[in-house]
Amino acid sequence: QSALTQPASVSGSPGQSITISCTGTSTDVGNYNLVSWYQHHPGKAPKLIIYEGYRRPSGVSNRFSGSKSGNTASLTISGLQAEDEADYYCCSYAGSRPYVFGTGTKVTVL
Amino acid sequence: EVQLLESGGGLVQPGGSLRLSCAASGFTFSSYAMSWVRQAPGKGLEWVSVISRSGDSTYYADSVKGRFTISRDSSKNTLYLQMNSLRAEDTALYYCAKDRSFVVGAALDYWGQGTLVTVSS
Numbered sequence: 001q002s003a004l005t006q007p008a009s010v011s012g013s014p015g016q017s018i019t020i021s022c023t024g025t026s027t028d029v030g031n032y033n034l035v036s037w038y039q040h041h042p043g044k045a046p047k048l049i050i051y052e053g054y055r056r057p058s059g060v061s062n063r064f065s066g067s068k069s070g071n072t073a074s075l076t077i078s079g080l081q082a083e084d085e086a087d088y089y090c091c092s093y094a095g096s097r098p099y100v101f102g103t104g105t106k107v108t109v110l
Numbered sequence: 111e112v113q114l115l116e117s118g119g120g121l122v123q124p125g126g127s128l129r130l131s132c133a134a135s136g137f138t139f140s141s142y143a144m145s146w147v148r149q150a151p152g153k154g155l156e157w158v159s160v161i162s163r164s165g166d167s168t169y170y171a172d173s174v175k176g177r178f179t180i181s182r183d184s185s186k187n188t189l190y191l192q193m194n195s196l197r198a199e200d201t202a203l204y205y206c207a208k209d210r211s212f213v214v215g216a217a218l219d220y221w222g223q224g225t226l227v228t229v230s231s
Contacts, residue, residue, distance in 0.1 A: 034217070045223055046207075048218060048219045051216070051219070052216075089154060089155050091155075091217070091218075097157075097169070098160050098214045099157035101156060101157055103154055
């Protein structure tokens with residue numbers, strides 16, 4: 001069961017926008033509109049920030065947005081803030097494998 | 111307020127067994143699928159297992175299939191993970207997570223703080 005591929009790290013200055021990619025295959029990301037994204041600060045519980053590819057749970061900042069093209073999903077963080085520094089994981093439904101996580105991306109705010 | 115409280119972690123020898131529990135509150139436990147996700151030291155998140163809201167359907171990652179068993183007790187609002195034949199590579203922080211729908215695989219909208227399992231001699 002291969003993990004989805006994410007860049008190991010992405011960085012940006014406060015106020016900038018960054019995008020994290022999440023590459024899967026036609027059996028997971030490309031075949032279902034069930035990509036979710038999680039923010040994980042070390043030592044804390046992961047937090048759902050995007051589900052069904054682009055929907056935000058109540059209370060999540062609209063600076064977070066999601067999209068998908070083919071087998072690749074993306075998370076964009078606009079107006080980058082210091083509190084956004086964390087690890088981010090994508091996740092996709094894959095039929096017999098209900099959840100396949102990405103390799104994770106460390107976001108650094110310069 | 112949704113709360114998920116894991117317990118049962120600890121130090122166990124290779125080949126040993128451990129049962130994790132997750133006490134749920136703040137939502138109708140029997141209406142949602144529930145999952146276990148783990149994070150090994152210095153590694154990323156890895157989905158382990160999910161159980162449907164009724165308990166009739168269960169799914170496992172290949173890495174734990176045949177060794178781990180997920181179950182739930184709706185009368186106690188508790189999720190379980192029975193872990194047998196433990197290996198060093200099972201060492202991780204184990205999170206309990208609530209699926210956001212009764213449908214398995216929708217997304218995980220609430221997570222516990224995790225319980226640490228260490229497999230070592």
